[in-house]
Amino acid sequence: MSALHLTGIGHAFLGRTVLDRVTLSIGEGELVALVGPSGCGKSTLLHIAAGLVEPRQGHIIRSYTRHAVVFQEPRLLPWATARKNIGMAITANCSGRDRQAHIVAAAMAAALEEEDLDKYPVQLSGGMKQRTAIARALASEADFLFFDEPFTALDPALRRHMQDIVIRHVGGGKRAGLFITHDMAEAVRIAHRIVVLDRRGNGVLGERSVPLAPGERDDRMIFETVQHFMKKDPLFRHVEELDERRAG
Amino acid sequence: MPSFAERASRTGQFLWSGWSGLAGLSVFAAIWQVAHEAYGSFILPSPLETLAAAQALLGDATAWQLLATTASRALSGFALAGVIGTAAGCFAGFHPAILRLVQPQITLMLGVPPIAWIVLLMIWFGTGAATVTTTAAVACLPIVFLGAAEGIASRDRLLDDMALSLGMGPFRRFIRITMPQMLNRLFPILVMALGTAFKAAVMAELLANAGGIGEALAVSRSNLDVANALAWILLSVSALLAVEYGLIQPTRSELEAWRRAARPWGVKR
Ligand SMILES: Nc1ncnc2c1ncn2[C@@H]1O[C@H](COP(=O)(O)OP(=O)(O)OP(=O)(O)O)[C@@H](O)[C@H]1O
Ligand SMILES: [Mg+2]
Numbered sequence: 191m192s193a194l195h196l197t198g199i200g201h202a203f204l205g206r207t208v209l210d211r212v213t214l215s216i217g218e219g220e221l222v223a224l225v226g227p228s229g230c231g232k233s234t235l236l237h238i239a240a241g242l243v244e245p246r247q248g249h250i251i252r253s254y255t256r257h258a259v260v261f262q263e264p265r266l267l268p269w270a271t272a273r274k275n276i277g278m279a280i281t282a283n284c285s286g287r288d289r290q291a292h293i294v295a296a297a298m299a300a301a302l303e304e305e306d307l308d309k310y311p312v313q314l315s316g317g318m319k320q321r322t323a324i325a326r327a328l329a330s331e332a333d334f335l336f337f338d339e340p341f342t343a344l345d346p347a348l349r350r351h352m353q354d355i356v357i358r359h360v361g362g363g364k365r366a367g368l369f370i371t372h373d374m375a376e377a378v379r380i381a382h383r384i385v386v387l388d389r390r391g392n393g394v395l396g397e398r399s400v401p402l403a404p405g406e407r408d409d410r411m412i413f414e415t416v417q418h419f420m421k422k423d424p425l426f427r428h429v430e431e432l433d434e435r436r437a438g
Numbered sequence: 439m440p441s442f443a444e445r446a447s448r449t450g451q452f453l454w455s456g457w458s459g460l461a462g463l464s465v466f467a468a469i470w471q472v473a474h475e476a477y478g479s480f481i482l483p484s485p486l487e488t489l490a491a492a493q494a495l496l497g498d499a500t501a502w503q504l505l506a507t508t509a510s511r512a513l514s515g516f517a518l519a520g521v522i523g524t525a526a527g528c529f530a531g532f533h534p535a536i537l538r539l540v541q542p543q544i545t546l547m548l549g550v551p552p553i554a555w556i557v558l559l560m561i562w563f564g565t566g567a568a569t570v571t572t573t574a575a576v577a578c579l580p581i582v583f584l585g586a587a588e589g590i591a592s593r594d595r596l597l598d599d600m601a602l603s604l605g606m607g608p609f610r611r612f613i614r615i616t617m618p619q620m621l622n623r624l625f626p627i628l629v630m631a632l633g634t635a636f637k638a639a640v641m642a643e644l645l646a647n648a649g650g651i652g653e654a655l656a657v658s659r660s661n662l663d664v665a666n667a668l669a670w671i672l673l674s675v676s677a678l679l680a681v682e683y684g685l686i687q688p689t690r691s692e693l694e695a696w697r698r699a700a701r702p703w704g705v706k707r
Contacts, residue, residue, distance in 0.1 A: 257603070258603060261599075263596065270696070
């Protein structure tokens with residue numbers, strides 16, 4: 191039984207086909223990393239899967255109860271404190287104290303300190319904003335999380351920290367998730383399975399599972415797996431191309 | 439909810455900023471005094487004479503009544519325009535096609551001189567409170583409408599998507615995501631609209647002979663009593679300031695506490 195099942199998804203912007211016949215299935219408690227060249231339609235696919243964009247073709251079967259999205263930008267309400275921003279995800283009408291406890295628990299899970307909760311987004315650093323966005327997603331009690339390159343703007347140390355948060359709270363039977371990234375090391379570090387999207391969005395090119403469970407991989411193993419994928423595996427040739435294109 | 443201490447400090451700051459306002463007014467009074475000394479009391483009475491005249495007026499219960507009449511007419515016109523303009527503006531903001539259709543009419547409404555409205559309204563409603571209130575409403579309706587429509591149209595759609603992804607329904611999205619952004623745009627415009635409503639109300643009263651400050655001004659004019667006319671102007675401006683600083687600004691600072699946070703530390707206003 192899969193948590194999310196996409197069949198034959200197709201989409202076009204202004205008559206230009208962006209996605210065509212994309213089929214993807216994500217199991218319960220599974221975290222799937224989606225990689226692919228820039229502009230191949232990863233974000234579009236995520237928006238379709240999260241119900242923000244209506245696809246032209248194909249259908250979506252969701253067997254989870256709720257989802258939440260962590261976008262590339264934090265997307266916090268500027269007029270609300272971090273506490274209120276996190277709280278807006280809680281829909282269950284619980285009492286004030288339960289609600290506060292819930293918010294604080296979500297903030298703790300995302301490594302936010304309690305004193306930061308009463309700050310407005312302008313008073314938070316970039317990393318804190320992104321952590322607030324993650325706390326909001328966790329507070330929503332979603333059992334499926336979407337991530338769209340959420341850590342690209344962060345420095346390496348903070349990035350690692352955030353990846354650990356994702357590893358701790360997604361996958362492992364608790365929640366399933368779809369994680370878009372450009373960083374192969376990130377994908378290998380956090381995901382159970384890596385799916386490569388075709389350069390023109392013509393379906394899924396292929397997929398590889400990563401050995402061991404996400405929390406159990408050490409840096410050496412991650413490094414070697416990335417090296418193997420990038421040097422030896424023809425599937426990832428396009429992803430490599432993308433990096434060159436980006437740099438150039 | 440901001441804490442009591444926070445609110446007290448905000449009130450303190452608000453009162454303190456009154457000093458700088460007072461300083462600005464003193465400069466204005468000094469220039470006025472210079473002009474008075476150049477042209478004499480008949481053309482331009484001194485600030486002190488004007489203050490004395492205003493004080494004399496305030497000692498009189500009928501003056502208070504006139505002020506209250508004008509203020510209530512201006513405020514009801516403002517409220518009318520505020521409610522209709524905001525509702526219509528929100529609707530138009532969500533439907534670009536409607537906004538495009540309405541835009542020329544707004545330009546038309548802005549282009550018609552207020553005096554023409556007064557003439558028309560006097561014919562339709564006679565010379566009473568209805569004419570004055572409607573003039574005030576008509577004068578500020580277009581700007582309120584445009585402010586609300588632009589506030590909605592320029593909303594951050596990324597936030598909308600975010601709220602949608604959390605499963606918020608359209609009503610909750612409007613109240614919690616879109617409306618704060620719209621109010622943010624609308625507030626400065628409401629301040630302007632309030633001033634416009636007062637000016638239009640006084641003018642309509644003067645031209646329609648409909649009582650209130652406008653008529654008192656007309657009486658001063660026929661008596662060539664410049665000190666009295668200036669005193670009335672002073673009083674109407676004070677009434678406007680009282681409404682603005684007593685009602686609009688406190689509401690605004692309550693809603694926009696986050697802006698204060700956006701100011702860098704150590705920078706004084
Ligand atoms: N709203 C839109 N209107 C028109 N075209 C769009 C729109 N959104 C995306 N596109 C186009 O669709 C294609 C896929 O965009 P998408 O954002 O899904 O790419 P992506 O794989 O997420 O890229 P990146 O890795 O750079 O984020 C791009 O060519 C883009 O130009
Ligand atoms: Mg993208």
